[in-house]
Amino acid sequence: xxxxxxxxxxxxxxxxxxxxxxxxxxxxxxxxxxxxxxxxxxxxxxxxxxxxxxxxxxxxxxxxxxxxxxxxxxxxxxxxxxxxxxxxxxxxxxxxxxxxxxxxxxxxxxxxxxxxxxxxxxxxxxxxxxxxxxxxxxxxxxxxxxxxxxxxxxxxxxxxxxxxxxxxxxxxxxxxxxxxxxxxxxxxxxxxxxxxxxxxxxxxxxxxxxxxxxxxxxxxxxxxxxxxxxxxxxxxxxxxxxxxxxxxxxxxxxxxxxxxxxxxxxxxxxxxxxxxxxxxxxxxxxxxxxxxxxxxxxxxxxxxxxxxxxxxxxxxxxxxxxxxxxxxxxxxxxxxxxxxxxxxxxxxxxxxxxxxxxxxxxxxxxxxxxxxxxxxxxxxxxxxxxxxxxxxxxxxxxxxxxxxxxxxxxxxxxxxxxxxxxxxxxxxxxxxxxxxxxxxxxxxxxxxxxxxxxxxxxxxxxxxxxxxxxxxxxxxxxxxxxxxxxxxxxxxxxxxxxxxxxxxxxxxxxxxxxxxxxxxxxxxxxxxxxxxxxxxxxxxxxxxxxxxxxxxxxxxxxxxxxxxxxxxxxxxxxxxxxxxxxxxxxxxxxxxxxxxxxxxxxxxxxxxxxxxxxxxxxxxxxxxxxxxxxxxxxxxxxxxxxxxxxxxxxxxxxxxxxxxxxxxxxxxxxxxxxxxxxxxxxxxxxxxxxxxxxxxxxxxxxxxxxxxxxxxxx
Amino acid sequence: xxxxxxxxxxxxxxxxxxxxxxxxxxxxxxxxxxxxxxxxxxxxxxxxxxxxxxxxxxxxxxxxxxxxxxxxxxx
Numbered sequence: 202x203x204x205x206x207x208x209x210x211x212x213x214x215x216x217x218x219x220x221x222x223x224x225x226x227x228x229x230x231x232x233x234x235x236x237x238x239x240x241x242x243x244x245x246x247x248x249x250x251x252x253x254x255x256x257x258x259x260x261x262x263x264x265x266x267x268x269x270x271x272x273x274x275x276x277x278x279x280x281x282x283x284x285x286x287x288x289x290x291x292x293x294x295x296x297x298x299x300x301x302x303x304x305x306x307x308x309x310x311x312x313x314x315x316x317x318x319x320x321x322x323x324x325x326x327x328x329x330x331x332x333x334x335x336x337x338x339x340x341x342x343x344x345x346x347x348x349x350x351x352x353x354x355x356x357x358x359x360x361x362x363x364x365x366x367x368x369x370x371x372x373x374x375x376x377x378x379x380x381x382x383x384x385x386x387x388x389x390x391x392x393x394x395x396x397x398x399x400x401x402x403x404x405x406x407x408x409x410x411x412x413x414x415x416x417x418x419x420x421x422x423x424x425x426x427x428x429x430x431x432x433x434x435x436x437x438x439x440x441x442x443x444x445x446x447x448x449x450x451x452x453x454x455x456x457x458x459x460x461x462x463x464x465x466x467x468x469x470x471x472x473x474x475x476x477x478x479x480x481x482x483x484x485x486x487x488x489x490x491x492x493x494x495x496x497x498x499x500x501x502x503x504x505x506x507x508x509x510x511x512x513x514x515x516x517x518x519x520x521x522x523x524x525x526x527x528x529x530x531x532x533x534x535x536x537x538x539x540x541x542x543x544x545x546x547x548x549x550x551x552x553x554x555x556x557x558x559x560x561x562x563x564x565x566x567x568x569x570x571x572x573x574x575x576x577x578x579x580x581x582x583x584x585x586x587x588x589x590x591x592x593x594x595x596x597x598x599x600x601x602x603x604x605x606x607x608x609x610x611x612x613x614x615x616x617x618x619x620x621x622x623x624x625x626x627x628x629x630x631x632x633x634x635x636x637x638x639x640x641x642x643x644x645x646x647x648x649x650x651x652x653x654x655x656x657x658x659x660x661x662x663x664x665x666x667x668x669x670x671x672x673x674x675x676x677x678x679x680x681x682x683x684x685x686x687x688x689x690x691x692x693x694x695x696x697x698x699x700x701x702x703x704x705x706x707x708x709x710x711x712x713x714x715x716x717x718x719x720x721x722x723x724x725x726x727x728x729x730x731x732x733x734x735x736x737x738x739x740x741x742x743x744x745x746x747x748x749x750x751x752x753x754x755x756x757x758x759x760x761x762x763x764x765x766x767x768x769x770x771x772x773x774x775x776x777x778x779x780x781x782x783x784x785x786x787x788x789x790x791x792x793x794x795x796x797x798x799x800x801x802x803x804x805x806x807x808x809x810x811x812x813x814x815x816x817x818x819x820x821x822x823x824x825x826x827x828x829x830x831x832x833x834x835x836x837x838x839x840x841x842x843x844x845x846x847x848x849x850x851x852x853x854x855x856x857x858x859x860x861x862x863x864x865x866x867x868x869x870x871x872x873x874x875x876x877x878x879x880x881x882x883x884x885x886x887x888x889x890x891x892x893x894x895x896x897x898x899x900x901x902x903x904x905x906x907x908x909x910x911x912x913x914x915x
Numbered sequence: 916x917x918x919x920x921x922x923x924x925x926x927x928x929x930x931x932x933x934x935x936x937x938x939x940x941x942x943x944x945x946x947x948x949x950x951x952x953x954x955x956x957x958x959x960x961x962x963x964x965x966x967x968x969x970x971x972x973x974x975x976x977x978x979x980x981x982x983x984x985x986x987x988x989x990x
Contacts, residue, residue, distance in 0.1 A: 270944045306972045309946050428940060472932075476943040491952060497971045498926065498954040505956065505973065514960045606975050610963035619964070720980055721964055722941050725973035 208249060208293070212261040213373065216281070216317060217301030218310050219267030220726040222329045225360040225735060226301055227264045230370070254374045255367075263295065266640075269309075271316045272424060272475075273434070274722075276648075277640040282434055289320060290412060297323050297353070297376055299369075304328045304357070305727075307340065311483045312476070314350070315389075319420035323353035323382050325372060332359040340487045349486045351389070353381055361732065386415045388423070390482035396474065399463045400426045402456045410449060423475050426460045504727040508603065517607050524600075528591045529695055530688045532584055532664075539583035544834065547576030566763055569825035574759030575752070577821035577835055578814045581665035585747055586740055588661050589630045593739040597731035601626065602723060609721050615703050616710020618647040619721050625651065625702070628658030629695070630743060632873045636880055644719035650709045652880060653890060656873055657702035659695050659865060661743070662813040666864045667694050669817050673836040674857035690861075698865045701897070754811050755818045762808065762819055766826040777827045796899070797859045797906040799851060806863075813869050855909040863902040868894035916988065918981035919965060921955035927986035928952050938983055946970050947984060 217223045231250030248264040266277040273279035288294035302310040343355040354372045358365030403422035407413040425431035551572040558564040601623045609619025620642045628635035642648040678686045765782035786800025805819035824838040842851040874887035929951045932938045956966040966975045
């Protein structure tokens, strides 16, 4: 397990419902002072940043995933509940909690806030999205709200317009300098005598045995007694070791079942108790009545109107397909120009280095191995930027929630969940953040099936391989007058991976046993114009990771490969076939020959296990060593490669397709399987995935290549 | 009647649940409580989830779950 960044002595926590602009506020407060992990998107887990305060000091801030309640529903919410409850008894607790509240959705947001207020830690309520409403539309003044909630402060801000941020920082500072905790001995809302006496045994346990404050003890007594499985949060927990000691746990479960029986005997409506009490209290505070609720319901928001088309029964699905098609077409066509720029920069740089360095082995290593290898992959950065950019737009705009809504039914039939859509689409950029995003799926089986098929969604690391093969072997002609043949082939590859993934989902879900039932309760967030800052960040993180990989993995592989391909030097016949690399390739060639791959492809398959895009740099290095000359475009090299014996081109369109198909299915990214191990808590599933994906890759490539030859394509 | 029988645009008040024990607590925490008013928005394509407005936001849930919420139509 990766060690997560740790917190210093004094820190504050950032919480709130999903879709409240929490991330935007985190980014505004911290700038780029983040200790974020290597993977973009792992931020679902634990993200720590530093706020630069007006007194010129920094304070750490922990960003928690968005949550609706301390009664968790999905794994990501469970992480939040456990973290928050662990604060109560330990000395590792925040000095302050920032609870982000979407002002246009006040009551439901205050539900979670009211649970946080029970903890006895000062809470600053941050009213975000002030830009969405007129000042006079505020149902209650911030000052009044602060008083009624007994919050430390209530600060209106607009993350979108960057308004109120300094005020928030000032308030954080003054709270830290002199904390005002108003200790309350009881919950702020009334319970009946019957309700209270029924849950009293739990209250006593929490207060005396767990040292909870009276208010929190009441809150936890109420929450845990509402459900049969209400104690789960204290019980044996597979992810963390925050479970209670054995004896306490035994005692607690005894009391819990007694209380449940008692409530049942007195026919208290258990289930709705906490929500009912809390909402009644909150509605009173913000002056909500049935009349104001109906008036609000009558209001048709702009998003609702837009959705008349976007999620329309007939038009909706077509729009979705259209958007996907447009994205993949444009990834291919728009990036041609910037790719040429990168290419010519790499070439010129290589030639310049060749000029300034004396002819020597080291020069060859740098030019052929390093610049050739790393450069060959960097060329594909524009495409990755476009793809990640579009995915970020789809997510930030709120459209992904619509796709989950529209496709849930189909997803159920496939053994998945409507909320599988977002992780699967994220998989087009990179499987790792996709796998982490499955944490929002509350049903374990559906989550597992989503994880198992996710790496079949063609990630952006496959893009360089597809692009290279398409560029080399697919003619740039028009099909049916409008579609570009190269773009079409790319779309077909994505389609192949996706359709197979969905097909396998059906099969996997048949033989994986179900645990718990599956529900789909999803807020439909309003459409928002994506924040440029946020989209830019996501693209930046992905590019950073890509360049890092290029800088480390590809660099190392390229150097090793260059050595293997250049030695032993047989002076007269500079034939790479007799180098070490050639020998290794020739050894595995018989296995991959039926797929149409020669020894050069064989070596690049081996190296691509480090990362898929390494395949491209490997071919580049091999060809550069072989030619021992200027850096020539890799696509041209592939086209002009002539077989020594038959004197015919080594590769054809069919080889190219076979290679692409192999990459659609093959299990090649070890980082993905490490993450699967962590998320599923067993090696069983990652090994299963490696096995089925590799098998599938071989069989499918075999069918494509042999079938193609049979039909005379070879 | 239950939520899934509402037509788009119709208002209703929640009166209870068909089977208390199996109701997801999350429905209640999202504000779907006895006494709350809702407006039916639509059903998703392919017989998918329903979308309704509650308080000041839009919520979608599966037909099976919406069939557990008893409502009284409001005129």
